[in-house]
Amino acid sequence: MEKMATREAYGKALATLGETYDFVVLDADLAAATKTGVFKKKFPERFFDCGIAEANMTSVAAGLAAAGQIPFISSFAMFSAGRAFEQVRNSIGYPHLNVKVVGTHAGITVGEDGATHQCNEDLALMRSIPGMVVINPSDATETFAAVEAALRYEGPVYLRFSRFATPDLTGEKADFKFEIGKGVTLCEGEDVTIVACGYMVHLAMEAKELLAAEGIRATVIDMHTVKPLDTDLLVAAAKKTGAVVTAEEHSINGGLGEAVAATLSETYPVPVLRVGVADAFGKSGKVPPLLEMYGLTSAKIAERAKAAIALKK
Amino acid sequence: MPERENSMENAKKTALAEIARQIRIGIIESVYHAGCGHPGGSLGIADIMAYLYFEEMKVDPKNPKWPARDRFVLSKGHTAPALYATLAERGFFPKEELVTLRQIDSRLQGHPDVKYIPGVDMSTGSLGQGISAACGMALAGKISKSDYRVYAVLGDGETEEGQVWEAAMFAAHYKLDNLVAFIDWNGLQIDGPIAEVMNPAPHDAKFLAFGWHVISINGNDLDEIEAALAEARTVKGKPTAIIARTTKGKGVSYMENAVEWHGAAPKEEQYKIALADLGAAEA
Numbered sequence: 001m002e003k004m005a006t007r008e009a010y011g012k013a014l015a016t017l018g019e020t021y022d023f024v025v026l027d028a029d030l031a032a033a034t035k036t037g038v039f040k041k042k043f044p045e046r047f048f049d050c051g052i053a054e055a056n057m058t059s060v061a062a063g064l065a066a067a068g069q070i071p072f073i074s075s076f077a078m079f080s081a082g083r084a085f086e087q088v089r090n091s092i093g094y095p096h097l098n099v100k101v102v103g104t105h106a107g108i109t110v111g112e113d114g115a116t117h118q119c120n121e122d123l124a125l126m127r128s129i130p131g132m133v134v135i136n137p138s139d140a141t142e143t144f145a146a147v148e149a150a151l152r153y154e155g156p157v158y159l160r161f162s163r164f165a166t167p168d169l170t171g172e173k174a175d176f177k178f179e180i181g182k183g184v185t186l187c188e189g190e191d192v193t194i195v196a197c198g199y200m201v202h203l204a205m206e207a208k209e210l211l212a213a214e215g216i217r218a219t220v221i222d223m224h225t226v227k228p229l230d231t232d233l234l235v236a237a238a239k240k241t242g243a244v245v246t247a248e249e250h251s252i253n254g255g256l257g258e259a260v261a262a263t264l265s266e267t268y269p270v271p272v273l274r275v276g277v278a279d280a281f282g283k284s285g286k287v288p289p290l291l292e293m294y295g296l297t298s299a300k301i302a303e304r305a306k307a308a309i310a311l312k313k
Numbered sequence: 314m315p316e317r318e319n320s321m322e323n324a325k326k327t328a329l330a331e332i333a334r335q336i337r338i339g340i341i342e343s344v345y346h347a348g349c350g351h352p353g354g355s356l357g358i359a360d361i362m363a364y365l366y367f368e369e370m371k372v373d374p375k376n377p378k379w380p381a382r383d384r385f386v387l388s389k390g391h392t393a394p395a396l397y398a399t400l401a402e403r404g405f406f407p408k409e410e411l412v413t414l415r416q417i418d419s420r421l422q423g424h425p426d427v428k429y430i431p432g433v434d435m436s437t438g439s440l441g442q443g444i445s446a447a448c449g450m451a452l453a454g455k456i457s458k459s460d461y462r463v464y465a466v467l468g469d470g471e472t473e474e475g476q477v478w479e480a481a482m483f484a485a486h487y488k489l490d491n492l493v494a495f496i497d498w499n500g501l502q503i504d505g506p507i508a509e510v511m512n513p514a515p516h517d518a519k520f521l522a523f524g525w526h527v528i529s530i531n532g533n534d535l536d537e538i539e540a541a542l543a544e545a546r547t548v549k550g551k552p553t554a555i556i557a558r559t560t561k562g563k564g565v566s567y568m569e570n571a572v573e574w575h576g577a578a579p580k581e582e583q584y585k586i587a588l589a590d591l592g593a594a595e596a
Binding site for chain 1: 380384386426427428434435436438439441442443445446447448449450451452453454456457475476479480482483486487
């Protein structure tokens with residue numbers, strides 16, 4: 001199966017959608033890495049480099065949106081969601097402006113650049129802003145659909161993309177359709193539910209195979225929209241399987257896992273175990289050993305799935 | 314002092330001075346009834362606000378979201394009482410509403426809120442962000458080839474925020490000659506004189522170095538405000554910064570140049586004195 005990083009799919013989506021939608025793209029001197037450079041090349045008059053000044057870029061986008069433009073602002077997640085958090089909250093979130101905030105290079109798959117650039121906190125930060133939609137697509141097809149959905153949606157959206165390539169699972173799914181706030185069930189099983197987002201979705205599917213080899217049948221949900229969370233789908237899966245594991249390339253604090261655990265504990269309590277980065281900073285290294293070191297693997301997901309099943313009453 | 318050539322005609326000046334006085338009364342009424350707020354910096358910019366909304370800017374109080382309107386961003390959002398009093402005076406909402414400032418059932422939030430207050434073009438209050446948003450509006454005007462202009466008012470203390478200089482770079486880089494930023498130079502911030510807290514001076518040399526056209530005026534002088542804004546309209550290819558020397562607390566005897574009136578409401582006796590200073594009968 002063809003693999004592509006979601007940041008690359010993002011750049012391609014902008015360039016393609018630029019033909020039919022009227023929007024502008026801002027970047028902070030990272031267009032080559034965030035892949036907005038692809039859009040810049042095609043639509044130079046609608047691309048604005050803001051230099052290494054993410055705070056200003058964020059509030060500039062607010063002004064653009066207040067005057068009727070639809071801006072995408074792109075940087076590494078560490079800077080678009082992290083450094084400029086307060087600008088996203090006050091300039092964009094509070095006035096509920098139609099800005100698409102994009103964080104590429106999210107999580108530890110940044111690799112060699114190390115902890116300063118590995119943002120494991122952006123989902124938590126963006127989730128905390130009232131009215132903010134938070135989307136973490138898992139592959140190229142889903143990325144394209146998410147960018148288009150964000151364009152059609154009027155209001156602030158945070159889009160989270162990865163540096164590292166993932167297989168195009170949703171592209172292989174014949175009945176795939178993307179809707180903000182609606183999770184995608186990739187496969188159904190009765191014993192346990194794995195809820196994953198972003199880079200972890202394909203590892204969740206690998207974990208499903210590992211479990212199947214032991215006779216354990218798993219439901220796998222690609223929960224691309226972390227906020228608003230698809231509560232209906234989640235509760236239905238919890239009722240059916242009675243045990244849930246979450247998987248995210250993000251801190252276990254404040255991200256998908258906590259969102260799922262909180263939602264289920266208030267609606268249909270079942271055991272929820274989380275796979276994610278424990279309370280820790282990342283470090284430099286090649287991506288595969290980093291994923292091993294931080295427990296972001298299919299084996300870890302399968303192990304936690306069995307632990308969750310063991311906790312069923 | 315001899316009459317200057319650019320001095321506006323007397324009737325117009327008298328009318329604008331009266332509007333500025335009404336704005337100051339609105340500021341005192343709203344902050345007094347709120348029991349808190351920021352009167353000092355609000356009073357200081359009343360003349361600038363009067364000129365902008367009653368002479369300079371094309372706005373339509375009956376159609377606050379008119380796409381072709383000129384935009385205003387109060388980057389120093391804590392002086393919302395000045396903006397609200399101006400908008401009310403201009404007819405965007407009833408003046409009676411001013412006394413509801415900061416109350417739980419009022420739309421007049423402690424800092425400007427674009428969602429619910431007619432005439433407010435941007436939510437502000439977190440310092441440094443408004444000027445960036447004004448840049449975005451000005452850039453949008455360039456993109457859409459609209460000829461509206463964008464005005465912002467920043468505090469002098471606000472320029473201690475690094476984002477202001479990010480915005481200054483941006484505005485010059487994108488040649489935003491449809492943008493005018495007033496720097497309200499009253500010399501005071503919460504913790505004391507800005508020269509003692511964290512001196513951002515000289516503003517004129519800094520904005521010049523960042524590629525702006527710079528004009529220095531007395532921001533409480535209507536003639537000088539008019540001349541500066543007229544000059545700004547002639548500037549092509551760069552944004553204009555108007556460094557406006559103002560008196561914080563202008564018009565209320567005991568508030569003038571007094572740092573303690575940055576963020577405090579007058580008590581009843583003080584309220585009466587303030588109204589008397591402004592030539593207003595007690596409400």
